[in-house]
Amino acid sequence: VRLADVDTPALVVDLDAVERNIDRMQAYCDALGVALRPHIKTHKLPVLAHKQVARGAVGITCQKLGEAEVMAAAGIRDILVSYPILGAAKAARFAALAGLVRMAAVGDSPAVPQALSAALAEAGTTAAFLVECDTGYGRTGVQTPEAAVELGALADTLPGLRFAGFMTYPTMPETGAWLERAVTAAAARGLDAAWVSAGGTPTARREAGEAAPVLTEWRAGTYIYGDRSTVADGSVPLEDCALHVRATVVSRPTAERAILDAGSKALTSDPAAGADGHGTLLEYPGARMPQLNEEHGYVDLSACDARPEVGELVTVLPNHACGATNLYDEVVAHRGGRVVAVWPVAARGMSR
Amino acid sequence: VRLADVDTPALVVDLDAVERNIDRMQAYCDALGVALRPHIKTHKLPVLAHKQVARGAVGITCQKLGEAEVMAAAGIRDILVSYPILGAAKAARFAALAGLVRMAAVGDSPAVPQALSAALAEAGTTAAFLVECDTGYGRTGVQTPEAAVELGALADTLPGLRFAGFMTYPTMPETGAWLERAVTAAAARGLDAAWVSAGGTPTARREAGEAAPVLTEWRAGTYIYGDRSTVADGSVPLEDCALHVRATVVSRPTAERAILDAGSKALTSDPAAGADGHGTLLEYPGARMPQLNEEHGYVDLSACDARPEVGELVTVLPNHACGATNLYDEVVAHRGGRVVAVWPVAARGMSR
Numbered sequence: 001v002r003l004a005d006v007d008t009p010a011l012v013v014d015l016d017a018v019e020r021n022i023d024r025m026q027a028y029c030d031a032l033g034v035a036l037r038p039h040i041k042t043h044k045l046p047v048l049a050h051k052q053v054a055r056g057a058v059g060i061t062c063q064k065l066g067e068a069e070v071m072a073a074a075g076i077r078d079i080l081v082s083y084p085i086l087g088a089a090k091a092a093r094f095a096a097l098a099g100l101v102r103m104a105a106v107g108d109s110p111a112v113p114q115a116l117s118a119a120l121a122e123a124g125t126t127a128a129f130l131v132e133c134d135t136g137y138g139r140t141g142v143q144t145p146e147a148a149v150e151l152g153a154l155a156d157t158l159p160g161l162r163f164a165g166f167m168t169y170p171t172m173p174e175t176g177a178w179l180e181r182a183v184t185a186a187a188a189r190g191l192d193a194a195w196v197s198a199g200g201t202p203t204a205r206r207e208a209g210e211a212a213p214v215l216t217e218w219r220a221g222t223y224i225y226g227d228r229s230t231v232a233d234g235s236v237p238l239e240d241c242a243l244h245v246r247a248t249v250v251s252r253p254t255a256e257r258a259i260l261d262a263g264s265k266a267l268t269s270d271p272a273a274g275a276d277g278h279g280t281l282l283e284y285p286g287a288r289m290p291q292l293n294e295e296h297g298y299v300d301l302s303a304c305d306a307r308p309e310v311g312e313l314v315t316v317l318p319n320h321a322c323g324a325t326n327l328y329d330e331v332v333a334h335r336g337g338r339v340v341a342v343w344p345v346a347a348r349g350m351s352r
Numbered sequence: 353v354r355l356a357d358v359d360t361p362a363l364v365v366d367l368d369a370v371e372r373n374i375d376r377m378q379a380y381c382d383a384l385g386v387a388l389r390p391h392i393k394t395h396k397l398p399v400l401a402h403k404q405v406a407r408g409a410v411g412i413t414c415q416k417l418g419e420a421e422v423m424a425a426a427g428i429r430d431i432l433v434s435y436p437i438l439g440a441a442k443a444a445r446f447a448a449l450a451g452l453v454r455m456a457a458v459g460d461s462p463a464v465p466q467a468l469s470a471a472l473a474e475a476g477t478t479a480a481f482l483v484e485c486d487t488g489y490g491r492t493g494v495q496t497p498e499a500a501v502e503l504g505a506l507a508d509t510l511p512g513l514r515f516a517g518f519m520t521y522p523t524m525p526e527t528g529a530w531l532e533r534a535v536t537a538a539a540a541r542g543l544d545a546a547w548v549s550a551g552g553t554p555t556a557r558r559e560a561g562e563a564a565p566v567l568t569e570w571r572a573g574t575y576i577y578g579d580r581s582t583v584a585d586g587s588v589p590l591e592d593c594a595l596h597v598r599a600t601v602v603s604r605p606t607a608e609r610a611i612l613d614a615g616s617k618a619l620t621s622d623p624a625a626g627a628d629g630h631g632t633l634l635e636y637p638g639a640r641m642p643q644l645n646e647e648h649g650y651v652d653l654s655a656c657d658a659r660p661e662v663g664e665l666v667t668v669l670p671n672h673a674c675g676a677t678n679l680y681d682e683v684v685a686h687r688g689g690r691v692v693a694v695w696p697v698a699a700r701g702m703s704r
């Protein structure tokens with residue numbers, strides 16, 4: 001079976017490109033002397049998580065507990081959930097997982113370690129706790145190194161939890177200095193911040209090197225697939241982009257317009273950093289995708305000499321690999337256009 | 353079980369509001385003298401499709417064949433697929449469905465009726481064919497009434513297909529006159545365009561009345577749930593909005609910022625027509641949601657006097673009901689906050 005035989009819209013992944021991308025990031029982290037802990041939110045596939053670990057990753061990162069449950073059930077043994085876990089129900093699930101595999105949690109408020117500790121103590125299990133730090137991005141995270149140490153010290157007193165260090169996302173130019181201050185302040189309190197985790201695919205080459213002296217670990221997700229944002233920022237070039245949406249031209253209402261059966265339900269409405277529109281057509285690089293409806297992808301062909309016919313298949317590079325993956329129940333894996341597997345996207349939609 | 357006990361993020365639907373919305377649109381179409389054929393892409397739930405039919409709808413509209421297969425399997429008997437079906441594989445599936453329930457197709461190029469006819473003839477089944485018309489929106493559809501009649505005449509000669517009329521989306525001020533010309537030109541060719549279908553929730557009250565003399569049918573989807581776009585255009589007011597995303601405040605890093613566990617994977621990145629940002633918090637109407645990441649919903653509390661704590665639950669009205677629905681494997685149905693059912697979103701992701 002070849003990709004040309006796969007009905008559309010379909011999410012397809014080029015395994016040769018995946019392997020190049022895994023090896024490139026692993027080699028980069030090895031050279032930097034930091035562990036790589038890939039974020040599986042990009043692929044949501046146990047088979048690729050195992051491939052990342054087999055090629056040198058120290059474990060994996062999950063954003064949500066539901067993803068971690070899928071990955072633990074598939075045999076992954078070392079999981080950081082890089083998202084604050086709130087509430088007794090989720091804390092109990094986390095504690096149950098911690099009885100099966102090595103688990104670590106993060107948080108930026110006392111409520112997180114308090115609920116986790118109660119559940120871990122009840123389950124008789126233990127886990128590592130990293131304080132999430134806002135080192136300049138303005139999302140989650142404690143606001144100062146001093147606040148980070150306060151929360152770490154609290155967590156370290158709680159049954160079942162062990163303060164392990166700090167995590168942040170993404171990695172900004174000021175991240176290294178921020179984390180240095182936190183590690184030093186922790187040591188002054190007698191706390192060993194042995195685990196210092198930063199991340200991001202776009203910032204890996206820009207900021208990781210600078211922050212590397214204080215870092216022990218790098219988390220990245222998108223590097224495995226690439227997308228229009230990584231092409232724009234240079235972190236994964238077009239020829240290494242592994243994830244595409246195959247689509248059919250379902251209408252050619254005018255000379256300059258084509259409509260694809262890939263709209264926001266196939267590509268997401270996520271924007272690409274540094275690129276306009278909603279997708280790049282590999283077969284028609286001059287085409288633009290200015291607009292999406294749920295099942296309609298608008299293609300502006302005015303800059304194209306060759307133009308597709310109704311019924312023709314095209315290959316679209318999406319704006320955002322992680323978002324696109326989350327829309328599909330299965331992904332078609334291929335090598336050079338030959339289909340080698342169809343995998344359920346096992347951690348799709350696991351937002352709880 | 354009450355909504356307060358449902359873990360987040362969760363998609364929840366208020367059945368009392370659903371019933372008010374169904375009845376209001378049905379009464380409007382009844383008064384106008386047009387049939388209502390609800391678009392199920394908004395809810396993707398057989399149980400609500402049956403409710404719409406039981407309260408007067410003539411059948412349902414599906415955007416994709418996969419949705420139609422789900423609905424036919426659940427006992428819906430009359431289905432229009434309002435999207436061009438291309439290729440032998442999909443045509444065969446359509447023909448198989450046409451052996452089970454009353455099916456109708458649309459298209460704007462000869463390739464569509466030709467492939468459908470071949471499959472219908474082979475299956476020994478029949479279906480109605482509507483020509484899709486671009487009456488001003490600039491998406492799919494033939495460009496002139498004359499072209500519409502040409503394509504209709506071609507379809508009518510093909511085995512298994514019966515030319516039935518015209519369809520368009522959405523409904524513009526010029527739609528009525530456009531379709532009048534097509535119906536008249538069809539009659540002059542001896543073709544009976546007895547089925548003239550237009551649609552859209554926002555345009556129902558603005559344009560349906562004007563176009564009504566030529567219309568026989570109205571298709572609308574979003575009216576059943578409402579969302580931030582329908583609140584902005586007045587088609588479904590805030591108090592009748594039935595679909596919400598329940599979320600937890602997972603971080604309060606600063607006095608003015610809250611982070612919810614509802615990001616683009618819970619709300620989509622779809623914009624709302626006529627409203628800024630990504631959601632309305634019912635409990636904190638002064639809050640804004642200026643940004644989303646996949647699992648992070650950023651909330652700007654600067655205009656709020658009362659502000660939520662970490663761990664607090666909130667109720668978010670999404671920008672786009674159909675897009676949000678497509679992200680969830682299940683939806684929690686409630687009446688007045690009391691959970692009455694948890695339904696699989698059976699037609700989720702059925703884009704093929």
